[in-house]
Amino acid sequence: MSSNHPLIRVTNLDLYFGVFHALKSVSVDFHAGEFVGLVGDNGAGKTTLIRVLCGIYAPSNGEVHFDGKRVTNFHPKLAIDQGIETIQQAVGLCDNLSIARNFYLGREPVKRILGIPFLDFNKMRDKSTRVIRTFGLRDNVSADDEVEQLSGGERQTVKIGRAVEFKNRVLIMDEPTNHLSVREREHVNELAIQLKEQGLLVIYITHDISQVHKLADRIVIMENGEKIEDTQADAMSLEELEAVIRHGGRTVEKDHMH
Amino acid sequence: MPSLAIKPLVRRHTEIGIVLISILLVLVFTATSEGRWANAYNIGTILQVTATLGLMSLGVALVIGTGEIDISVGSTFGIAAIIYLWLAVRVDPALAALVAVAAGAAIGAFNGVLIARTGTPSLIVTLGSLMIFRGLAIALTSGFAISIPYKERGGFSYFILGGDKIYNVNTGLIWLAAALIVLTLMLRYMAWGNRLLAVGGSVESAHSRGVRVNRTKISAFIICGLLAGLGGVLEAGKLGSADGSMGRLMELQAIAACVLGGCLLAGGRISLIGAIMGAFVLSSIQSYLIVMSVQPQWFVLLLGVIVVVAALGVRSLRRWALR
Ligand SMILES: Nc1ncnc2c1ncn2[C@@H]1O[C@H](COP(=O)(O)OP(=O)(O)OP(=O)(O)O)[C@@H](O)[C@H]1O
Ligand SMILES: [Mg+2]
Numbered sequence: 001m002s003s004n005h006p007l008i009r010v011t012n013l014d015l016y017f018g019v020f021h022a023l024k025s026v027s028v029d030f031h032a033g034e035f036v037g038l039v040g041d042n043g044a045g046k047t048t049l050i051r052v053l054c055g056i057y058a059p060s061n062g063e064v065h066f067d068g069k070r071v072t073n074f075h076p077k078l079a080i081d082q083g084i085e086t087i088q089q090a091v092g093l094c095d096n097l098s099i100a101r102n103f104y105l106g107r108e109p110v111k112r113i114l115g116i117p118f119l120d121f122n123k124m125r126d127k128s129t130r131v132i133r134t135f136g137l138r139d140n141v142s143a144d145d146e147v148e149q150l151s152g153g154e155r156q157t158v159k160i161g162r163a164v165e166f167k168n169r170v171l172i173m174d175e176p177t178n179h180l181s182v183r184e185r186e187h188v189n190e191l192a193i194q195l196k197e198q199g200l201l202v203i204y205i206t207h208d209i210s211q212v213h214k215l216a217d218r219i220v221i222m223e224n225g226e227k228i229e230d231t232q233a234d235a236m237s238l239e240e241l242e243a244v245i246r247h248g249g250r251t252v253e254k255d256h257m258h
Numbered sequence: 259m260p261s262l263a264i265k266p267l268v269r270r271h272t273e274i275g276i277v278l279i280s281i282l283l284v285l286v287f288t289a290t291s292e293g294r295w296a297n298a299y300n301i302g303t304i305l306q307v308t309a310t311l312g313l314m315s316l317g318v319a320l321v322i323g324t325g326e327i328d329i330s331v332g333s334t335f336g337i338a339a340i341i342y343l344w345l346a347v348r349v350d351p352a353l354a355a356l357v358a359v360a361a362g363a364a365i366g367a368f369n370g371v372l373i374a375r376t377g378t379p380s381l382i383v384t385l386g387s388l389m390i391f392r393g394l395a396i397a398l399t400s401g402f403a404i405s406i407p408y409k410e411r412g413g414f415s416y417f418i419l420g421g422d423k424i425y426n427v428n429t430g431l432i433w434l435a436a437a438l439i440v441l442t443l444m445l446r447y448m449a450w451g452n453r454l455l456a457v458g459g460s461v462e463s464a465h466s467r468g469v470r471v472n473r474t475k476i477s478a479f480i481i482c483g484l485l486a487g488l489g490g491v492l493e494a495g496k497l498g499s500a501d502g503s504m505g506r507l508m509e510l511q512a513i514a515a516c517v518l519g520g521c522l523l524a525g526g527r528i529s530l531i532g533a534i535m536g537a538f539v540l541s542s543i544q545s546y547l548i549v550m551s552v553q554p555q556w557f558v559l560l561l562g563v564i565v566v567v568a569a570l571g572v573r574s575l576r577r578w579a580l581r
Contacts, residue, residue: 019272028343038541048333052456054466056465056466056556075468075470076465076466076467076468077468077469077470079468080467080468081468088463090467091462091463091466092463092466093460093463093466094455094456094459094460094463094464094526095526096455096456096458096526096527097452097456097459098461102456104452105452105453105456105464105467105469106453106464106467106468106469107467108449108452110449114445117447117448117449118443118447118448119447119448119449119452135534146269153501180338200355
């Protein structure tokens with residue numbers, strides 16, 4: 001499963017939004033072939049942490065190493081090129097573009113005509129249609145439809161399908177099952193496990209504690225911008241896990257229970 | 259229900275509004291001007307104005323597509339005209355045009371870099387440029403006009419740079435057509451356009467997919483400056499003279515042309531052909547007021563009224579189509 005050499009190593013990461021201290025000296029390792037659940041209250045800093053990993057935010061302090069190399073430039077393009085694919089919370093789709101155009105945004109396939117790189121519409125349309133059908137989008141949704149017309153669940157499905165299609169070394173999922181029906185949730189969770197088994201690192205953010213307790217190999221808990229717990233999933237019961245998230249650090253809770 | 263078939267069409271083609279407006283105006287103007295408006299000479303003049311304003315509007319449309327705005331294009335237009343006329347008598351006019359257009363692109367780059375790197379709103383930055391380069395144009399000409407006598411304006415370079423006509427239309431129209439074709443290919447059929455519209459649709463989403471947002475915005479501003487510069491060169495080529503006030507208030511006409519043409523000021527949805535049709539409609543109105551001997555002061559007032567009415571019209575048309 002996890003080797004000794006972490007795929008992503010985060011050391012003493014600080015991030016400020018203006019004066020607001022959103023990440024406080026966070027250190028955490030992630031390994032290939034690992035399913036890590038990232039949990040914590042609303043506003044704990046989960047999304048902020050993974051947005052550093054996928055290059056959206058540059059940290060104010062601290063280091064990120066990917067595959068043993070220090071990351072010096074933070075940009076989503078660089079992260080994607082390194083094989084980090086992300087299902088973002090709230091962002092990731094442009095309403096004004098079609099599903100096919102959103103699908104390939106930033107990595108558009110081209111076909112050269114007289115040496116000029118024109119978009120390969122056939123490929124864009126065929127592949128994205130196949131993926132949205134696999135992920136169960138209604139037959140009357142076409143890849144040429146603008147995302148603006150899609151429902152919340154359909155949007156989420158497009159984001160998940162896209163991330164799975166381009167999966168590479170790391171898949172980060174920020175509350176991926178939001179807006180999804182029970183059956184679709186199960187499908188997404190099964191996929192996440194399959195990808196882990198194929199050797200990918202899966203980082204999974206959720207508020208569904210019982211679900212993540214079942215799925216994850218390891219669970220990282222955050223609170224107020226700090227990592228307050230980092231444990232193998234089977235080393236902690238579901239009740240303990242819930243108590244830590246509810247009341248803060250595990251030590252407090254343990255003292256309480258003794 | 260016919261509306262079922264029309265709705266998707268309107269949703270996809272934001273320029274449908276301006277097409278309807280154009281048809282209506284052409285009919286009304288023709289019917290009410292007793293041949294003074296709809297004759298070969300006058301239409302030729304309208305098309306010449308459409309060419310220079312249209313080039314500027316194409317650039318502004320691209321900037322609007324990224325969710326930004328450029329109100330400095332009128333000054334860029336003036337600067338390019340002055341540079342062109344000053345150089346054309348000293349070096350080859352083709353080279354003079356190249357330098358003038360490059361100056362326009364440089365002004366665009368200045369705007370774009372400042373906006374992208376500092377995050378200052380484009381309205382503020384380009385308002386600054388509007389004043390800086392207008393001031394420079396006035397200072398450079400020190401209140402006089404720069405001109406090239408008509409008999410010195412021979413040769414192919416002068417001919418092709420707006421100085422003459424083919425089949426009764428100014429050669430500037432060739433440049434407009436070329437720009438429209440090239441930019442349409444870039445916008446709809448190349449990755450650059452996909453990313454440009456993505457940035458206008460949602461900066462955060464585009465960024466999260468690895469789009470280089472700053473580069474994309476800067477490229478739009480550079481093309482915008484370049485086209486405004488080209489418009490200035492063609493206008494100077496037509497008139498053979500320019501003073502420090504050349505292109506004043508044209509930025510407002512260009513923005514109005516874009517809005518009329520179905521470009522959403524919020525970004526992400528633009529129509530290049532719509533922007534050109536918008537320029538055509540504005541030139542037509544201007545010309546109508548002239549041939550009907552209405553005082554030119556009314557033009558700006560009427561422009562404002564038409565922009566507001568048309569913007570509301572385009573908006574309700576789109577609302578209806580989305581329902
Ligand atoms: N761009 C931003 N600018 C300023 N503050 C921000 C920004 N993004 C997040 N924050 C703040 O940082 C804190 C952490 O936010 P974050 O989105 O990482 O929380 P989260 O753990 O993902 O919460 P949730 O479970 O609700 O998604 C919050 O207090 C939030 O208000
Ligand atoms: Mg979050």
